[in-house]
Amino acid sequence: MITIARYFSNSAINYTSRPEQRRLRKFLIDNHEPYCIICKSKAPIYLLECAHLKPRSVSNNKERNDNGIVSWMCRNCHKFYDIGDVSVIDPGIVVVSPEFNSMVYPNILKIDNTFNIRDYEKNKEYYDYHFHKVFKK
Numbered sequence: 065m066i067t068i069a070r071y072f073s074n075s076a077i078n079y080t081s082r083p084e085q086r087r088l089r090k091f092l093i094d095n096h097e098p099y100c101i102i103c104k105s106k107a108p109i110y111l112l113e114c115a116h117l118k119p120r121s122v123s124n125n126k127e128r129n130d131n132g133i134v135s136w137m138c139r140n141c142h143k144f145y146d147i148g149d150v151s152v153i154d155p156g157i158v159v160v161s162p163e164f165n166s167m168v169y170p171n172i173l174k175i176d177n178t179f180n181i182r183d184y185e186k187n188k189e190y191y192d193y194h195f196h197k198v199f200k201k
């Protein structure tokens with residue numbers, strides 16, 4: 065019971081402090097195929113996260129409300145992206161940071177570049193920001 069109350073409470077806080085989040089997620093559901101853009105895993109919607117390509121904390125109001133600032137990522141890839149262990153370069157190719165030790169973690173970060181990220185060109189400024197300011201080079 066406590067867990068459920070906490071879950072709803074956190075959701076409410078999340079949507080209150082990020083008023084556009086619900087709309088952006090709805091946009092992805094309606095317009096993007098349900099797979100993670102980093103590992104290309106096709107997944108049920110409830111396993112996919114509405115991930116900011118440029119961190120929301122450094123985005124202005126116009127950017128925060130732009131549908132192009134988000135895309136689908138699975139939970140693991142979203143963390144790798146936010147922390148800067150993966151990024152995306154021209155023309156939509158996923159790269160892994162040299163700081164990420166794939167010898168220690170051989171199975172957890174599985175990028176897939178069998179095809180480029182389809183919305184890369186349209187949202188290049190967000191990916192560029194991430195590559196230059198967040199990615200661990």
Ligand SMILES: [Zn+2]
Pocket residue numbers: 100101102103104105137138139140141142
């Ligand atoms: Zn993924």
